[in-house]
Amino acid sequence: MxxxxxxxxLHKKKDLVDKALESIVPPANxxxxxxxxAMRYSLFxxxxxxxxxxxxxxxxxxxxxxxxxxxxxxxxxxIHTYSLVHDDLPAMxxxxxxxxxxxxxxxxxxxxxxxxxxxxxxxxxxxxxxxKRLKDVPAKRMMAITREIAVASGVFGMVGxxxxxxxxxxxxxxxxxxxxIHTHKTGALIRASVRVGALYAGxxxxxxxxxxxxxxxxxxxxxxxxxxLDIVGKQxxxxxxxxxxxxxxxxxxxxxxxxxxxxxxxxxxxxKALLSLKDFDAKADVLRELAKYxxxxxx
Amino acid sequence: MxxxxxxxxLHKKKDLVDKALESIVPPANxxxxxxxxAMRYSLFxxxxxxxxxxxxxxxxxxxxxxxxxxxxxxxxxxIHTYSLVHDDLPAMxxxxxxxxxxxxxxxxxxxxxxxxxxxxxxxxxxxxxxxKRLKDVPAKRMMAITREIAVASGVFGMVGxxxxxxxxxxxxxxxxxxxxIHTHKTGALIRASVRVGALYAGxxxxxxxxxxxxxxxxxxxxxxxxxxLDIVGKQxxxxxxxxxxxxxxxxxxxxxxxxxxxxxxxxxxxxKALLSLKDFDAKADVLRELAKYxxxxxx
Numbered sequence: 001m002x003x004x005x006x007x008x009x010l011h012k013k014k015d016l017v018d019k020a021l022e023s024i025v026p027p028a029n030x031x032x033x034x035x036x037x038a039m040r041y042s043l044f045x046x047x048x049x050x051x052x053x054x055x056x057x058x059x060x061x062x063x064x065x066x067x068x069x070x071x072x073x074x075x076x077x078x079i080h081t082y083s084l085v086h087d088d089l090p091a092m093x094x095x096x097x098x099x100x101x102x103x104x105x106x107x108x109x110x111x112x113x114x115x116x117x118x119x120x121x122x123x124x125x126x127x128x129x130x131x132k133r134l135k136d137v138p139a140k141r142m143m144a145i146t147r148e149i150a151v152a153s154g155v156f157g158m159v160g161x162x163x164x165x166x167x168x169x170x171x172x173x174x175x176x177x178x179x180x181i182h183t184h185k186t187g188a189l190i191r192a193s194v195r196v197g198a199l200y201a202g203x204x205x206x207x208x209x210x211x212x213x214x215x216x217x218x219x220x221x222x223x224x225x226x227x228x229l230d231i232v233g234k235q236x237x238x239x240x241x242x243x244x245x246x247x248x249x250x251x252x253x254x255x256x257x258x259x260x261x262x263x264x265x266x267x268x269x270x271x272k273a274l275l276s277l278k279d280f281d282a283k284a285d286v287l288r289e290l291a292k293y294x295x296x297x298x299x
Numbered sequence: 300m301x302x303x304x305x306x307x308x309l310h311k312k313k314d315l316v317d318k319a320l321e322s323i324v325p326p327a328n329x330x331x332x333x334x335x336x337a338m339r340y341s342l343f344x345x346x347x348x349x350x351x352x353x354x355x356x357x358x359x360x361x362x363x364x365x366x367x368x369x370x371x372x373x374x375x376x377x378i379h380t381y382s383l384v385h386d387d388l389p390a391m392x393x394x395x396x397x398x399x400x401x402x403x404x405x406x407x408x409x410x411x412x413x414x415x416x417x418x419x420x421x422x423x424x425x426x427x428x429x430x431k432r433l434k435d436v437p438a439k440r441m442m443a444i445t446r447e448i449a450v451a452s453g454v455f456g457m458v459g460x461x462x463x464x465x466x467x468x469x470x471x472x473x474x475x476x477x478x479x480i481h482t483h484k485t486g487a488l489i490r491a492s493v494r495v496g497a498l499y500a501g502x503x504x505x506x507x508x509x510x511x512x513x514x515x516x517x518x519x520x521x522x523x524x525x526x527x528l529d530i531v532g533k534q535x536x537x538x539x540x541x542x543x544x545x546x547x548x549x550x551x552x553x554x555x556x557x558x559x560x561x562x563x564x565x566x567x568x569x570x571k572a573l574l575s576l577k578d579f580d581a582k583a584d585v586l587r588e589l590a591k592y593x594x595x596x597x598x
Binding site: 026030031032034035036039086089091092109110111112114115117118119121122123125126128129130131138139140142143144146147150151153154155159160162163164166167 | 325329330331333334335338385388390391408409410411413414416417418420421422424425427428429430437438439441442443445446449450452453454458459461462463465466
């Protein structure tokens with residue numbers, strides 16, 4: 001699989017996920033329209049749908065067809081979007097722009113942004129418990145999938161990560177704290193996305209373990225790449241101001257290890273992700289290419 | 300069953316629910332401690348546990364033992380508490396006191412209150428998908444229960460109600476709008492609590508329908524009683540300033556119908572709740588007494 005082919009794959013799957021999202025978030029004229037408009041504004045803001053695509057690619061690597069997974073993949077994106085909307089709030093990271101557009105609270109006000117986030121989060125669990133939509137997935141499996149997502153999203157996952165991130169602001173944090181923030185704020189949902197795709201496909205214990213490691217490594221690679229791009233990226237690529245971490249005094253991988261060593265680490269971590277897949281056949285090639293693609297931008 | 304007996308019943312069940320909540324929310328020294336402290340501060344603030352008790356009483360009215368229901372009942376309280384924490388935020392209702400104590404954001408700051416709310420909401424779904432805790436409830440039934448709670452909590456329930464409530468502030472709302480706010484902001488989760496207890500007990504269609512009506516009527520009675528108490532209640536009973544609705548210019552039942560007619564309505568609605576239970580035997584007496592108890596304070 002070439003870099004060209006992975007781009008085509010990502011493009012195709014993004015379309016599929018966008019269509020699924022269209023069908024799981026009610027139209028903006030649903031009553032009360034303001035909150036649906038705010039939810040849709042943030043959900044359809046040009047996200048790359050990384051988490052849903054990871055879930056789909058993982059299920060495919062195990063030979064499963066992704067059709068029945070689409071509502072679940074959509075729920076992952078709802079949760080990701082809820083976390084962005086709440087993290088951007090004035091009381092939190094106070095970000096005015098996201099993906100090059102004004103953030104939800106800048107357009108709809110703070111109260112509506114809180115409620116849109118709450119709406120997205122709740123909607124994810126409305127979908128994950130919808131037996132009509134998910135009629136082909138056994139209920140026990142759906143409970144395991146829901147648990148996976150809820151834990152990654154909550155106090156032992158993203159919420160916990162954001163708490164420590166907030167509390168670290170302006171402080172001279174050590175590397176273990178930075179790692180905690182990364183593995184929880186970003187890593188947890190990426191890891192869960194891979195595991196959810198695997199659980200959906202009815203994975204065995206051994207392969208689940210390998211895929212979990214894969215998910216953890218690419219989550220880490222993703223974060224290191226993001227930190228590097230905050231320094232060397234182009235504004236139009238990252239959708240926010242270059243150097244915004246630095247400006248906020250946030251600790252990053254490069255601030256601990258420098259740029260060159262951070263690039264080395266990113267490569268090492270991707271190698272480890274690939275090694276986790278050593279017992280997987282060619283159906284896992286997309287996962288392999290995705291891992292490489294993450295750090296492609298930082299070279 | 301006498302008024303004395305219902306008080307004893309409520310007291311006993313509250314203890315049971317509090318113990319369940321103790322076990323489903325990690326201790327305040329869990330990492331990161333700040334968010335667990337904030338979650339516990341709001342969760343153990345003297346709530347009456349109305350929603351969990353309604354679920355338990357409904358299950359018992361159908362002959363089910365409540366033990367396996369306790370984690371689910373606890374999840375209802377987590378969701379109720381999350382909604383209070385977020386509704387109290389400065390950007391929302393901006394309330395400084397709740398149940399006679401400073402609100403979550405007054406003690407822990409706005410960011411932490413948003414995150415504590417998010418943590419409580421996510422935690423509810425972590426519990427509802429925990430197959431170990433819920434091993435005696437069939438997975439399909441758990442999905443139906445989870446769906447019930449998620450829908451009541453989200454944009455078609457409490458979030459929707461809060462949106463319309465926020466947008467009505469300072470406006471001369473009509474009665475249908477007031478009704479929408481009530482049935483969604485308060486009514487939805489009360490109705491869901493009854494239905495969840497019924498689903499847990501393996502209710503049939505006909506009885507579920509009757510209990511749903513019961514849940515809708517007591518939700519309404521609850522709201523009318525609250526509105527009346529905002530005018531005639533004692534501060535120590537309601538835990539907030541008397542007349543706070545009036546001060547905020549909020550429309551209430553008494554502002555449309557006056558105090559006497561509102562009292563009449565409350566009685567009518569409770570009678571309808573009782574009528575919904577006409578085909579239920581003595582096991583539903585607790586539900587009957589609960590309905591009467593709701594308006595007992597406003598007489």
